[in-house]
Amino acid sequence: MARTIQSLERAAAVLRLLAGGERGLGLSDIAASVGLAKGTTHGLLRTLQQEGFVEQDPSSGKYRLGAELLRLGSGYLDAHDLRARALAWTDDLARSSGESAYLGVAHRHGVLIVHHVLRPDDRRQAQEVGTMQPLHSTALGKVLAAYDPAAYDAAVGAGLAAVTGRTVTGAEAFRRGLEEVRSRGWASEVGETWDGVASIAAPVLDRRGAPVGAVGITGAVERVLSGGEPRPGLVAAVRDCARAVSRDLGSGRF
Template identity: 60%
Template sequence: MSRPIQSLTRATAILRLLAGGERRLGLAEVATSLGLAKATAHGILRTLREEGLVEQDPGSSKYQLGAELLRLGHSYLDVHELRARARPWTDDLAHVSQEAVHLGVPHQHGLLIVDHVFRPDDSRQALDVGTMQPLHATALGKVLLAHDPSLRRNPPGRTCEALTLGSPTDGADVAAEDVLIRERGWAGSMDEAWAGTASVAAPVHDRPGNVVGTVGVSGPVERICDGGTVRPGLVSAVRDTARAISRDLGAGLH
């Protein structure tokens, strides 16, 4: 049996220490509580701080849990629960839209498809559950990217991968679209990830209001779009579905 990695064990102990009791402790208090040398404790705390898992108060120099831990905690949602709560609504969306419906969550700087409702016709379709999709060129991915900047690999000034001739490649353009997506509450994509394919998606929120997933429809451009823009009826149907799933997860949306 392999032995535990000591530095990780100590880092975990520090996080647990900060999670209880005073919740804000100085270097000496951390070292004494865990029986560590000050230099060792300081090195671990510095690394945790650089990763956003720990924050240091500039006034007292004491340490507390960081915002990144909160984000990681909220991002954990049992996928089976999400799928179960979403399925009645995604089934309805597929019926109303007559298009394929996907439910996605963030995963390793990408978008993981966790559920796929087939387009309700007799055409042959491949199941997309378990596949990864790009963030910058799909409606589902754009929703996640707009609400969680930590997923962004290409900041303004950097180029994004060109998947088709229509793919957004300028990091500044992607960042500008993020603002629009947050303002209007949905994202669209046309000929950006796959030529001839368009999609529209909206965010799914949990009880505290965090975006934990995204739901949307996709299909041929000529069915999803009209005159180069996503059909308003599809936008409304997708947003209504996202709100319904969010309410089932406890979000207080209006």
């Protein structure tokens, strides 16, 4: 068996940890989480900072991912066939729905956002390309778990932890919910990941009819829902977008 390089494994562990920290992490927290001495961790962080992969907030001293990772990652995303095929369609989805549009793929135990079209208004928003969302509590994740057995196993294996008080955490309830997703061809969630926020998503299929991603919208509950249910026009817009991207990928299922 080929030997691995320990320093690279440790650096990768630090980067993965920082990827999940929204507001940055301090040296002690990072060292404790990756199981390394503070001196070793500080050396890793200093090297990663010199290469631009990590940044340190001068006021708080906390570390976060650096801009160099975004530059390297954009090369992967630009070459990603799914994202390339979905660019125009997700732009249209955001414009027609008035909400943020997302394209996600299953990655490890979550949903990797590979494309994000900001909501078409003047309010301040953050670009979320490259971030991870839960598989079990988001509409994107539920779609992936419903159509991809590997994503389902990853979601259940991660423990179905409560993100908010509305998150479905029971394995049986989660399984039944995914059956409904497959039956109707789309997923939704209300306040399961963020309070006051709802989302709708549908699967993107390739020429074999296999799920390769999910597309959806996210917005305030009062805009996405009507009478406690997702607005039919928004559901139709999301499904039309998913069908269009799937057709561009050669799927004949729809």
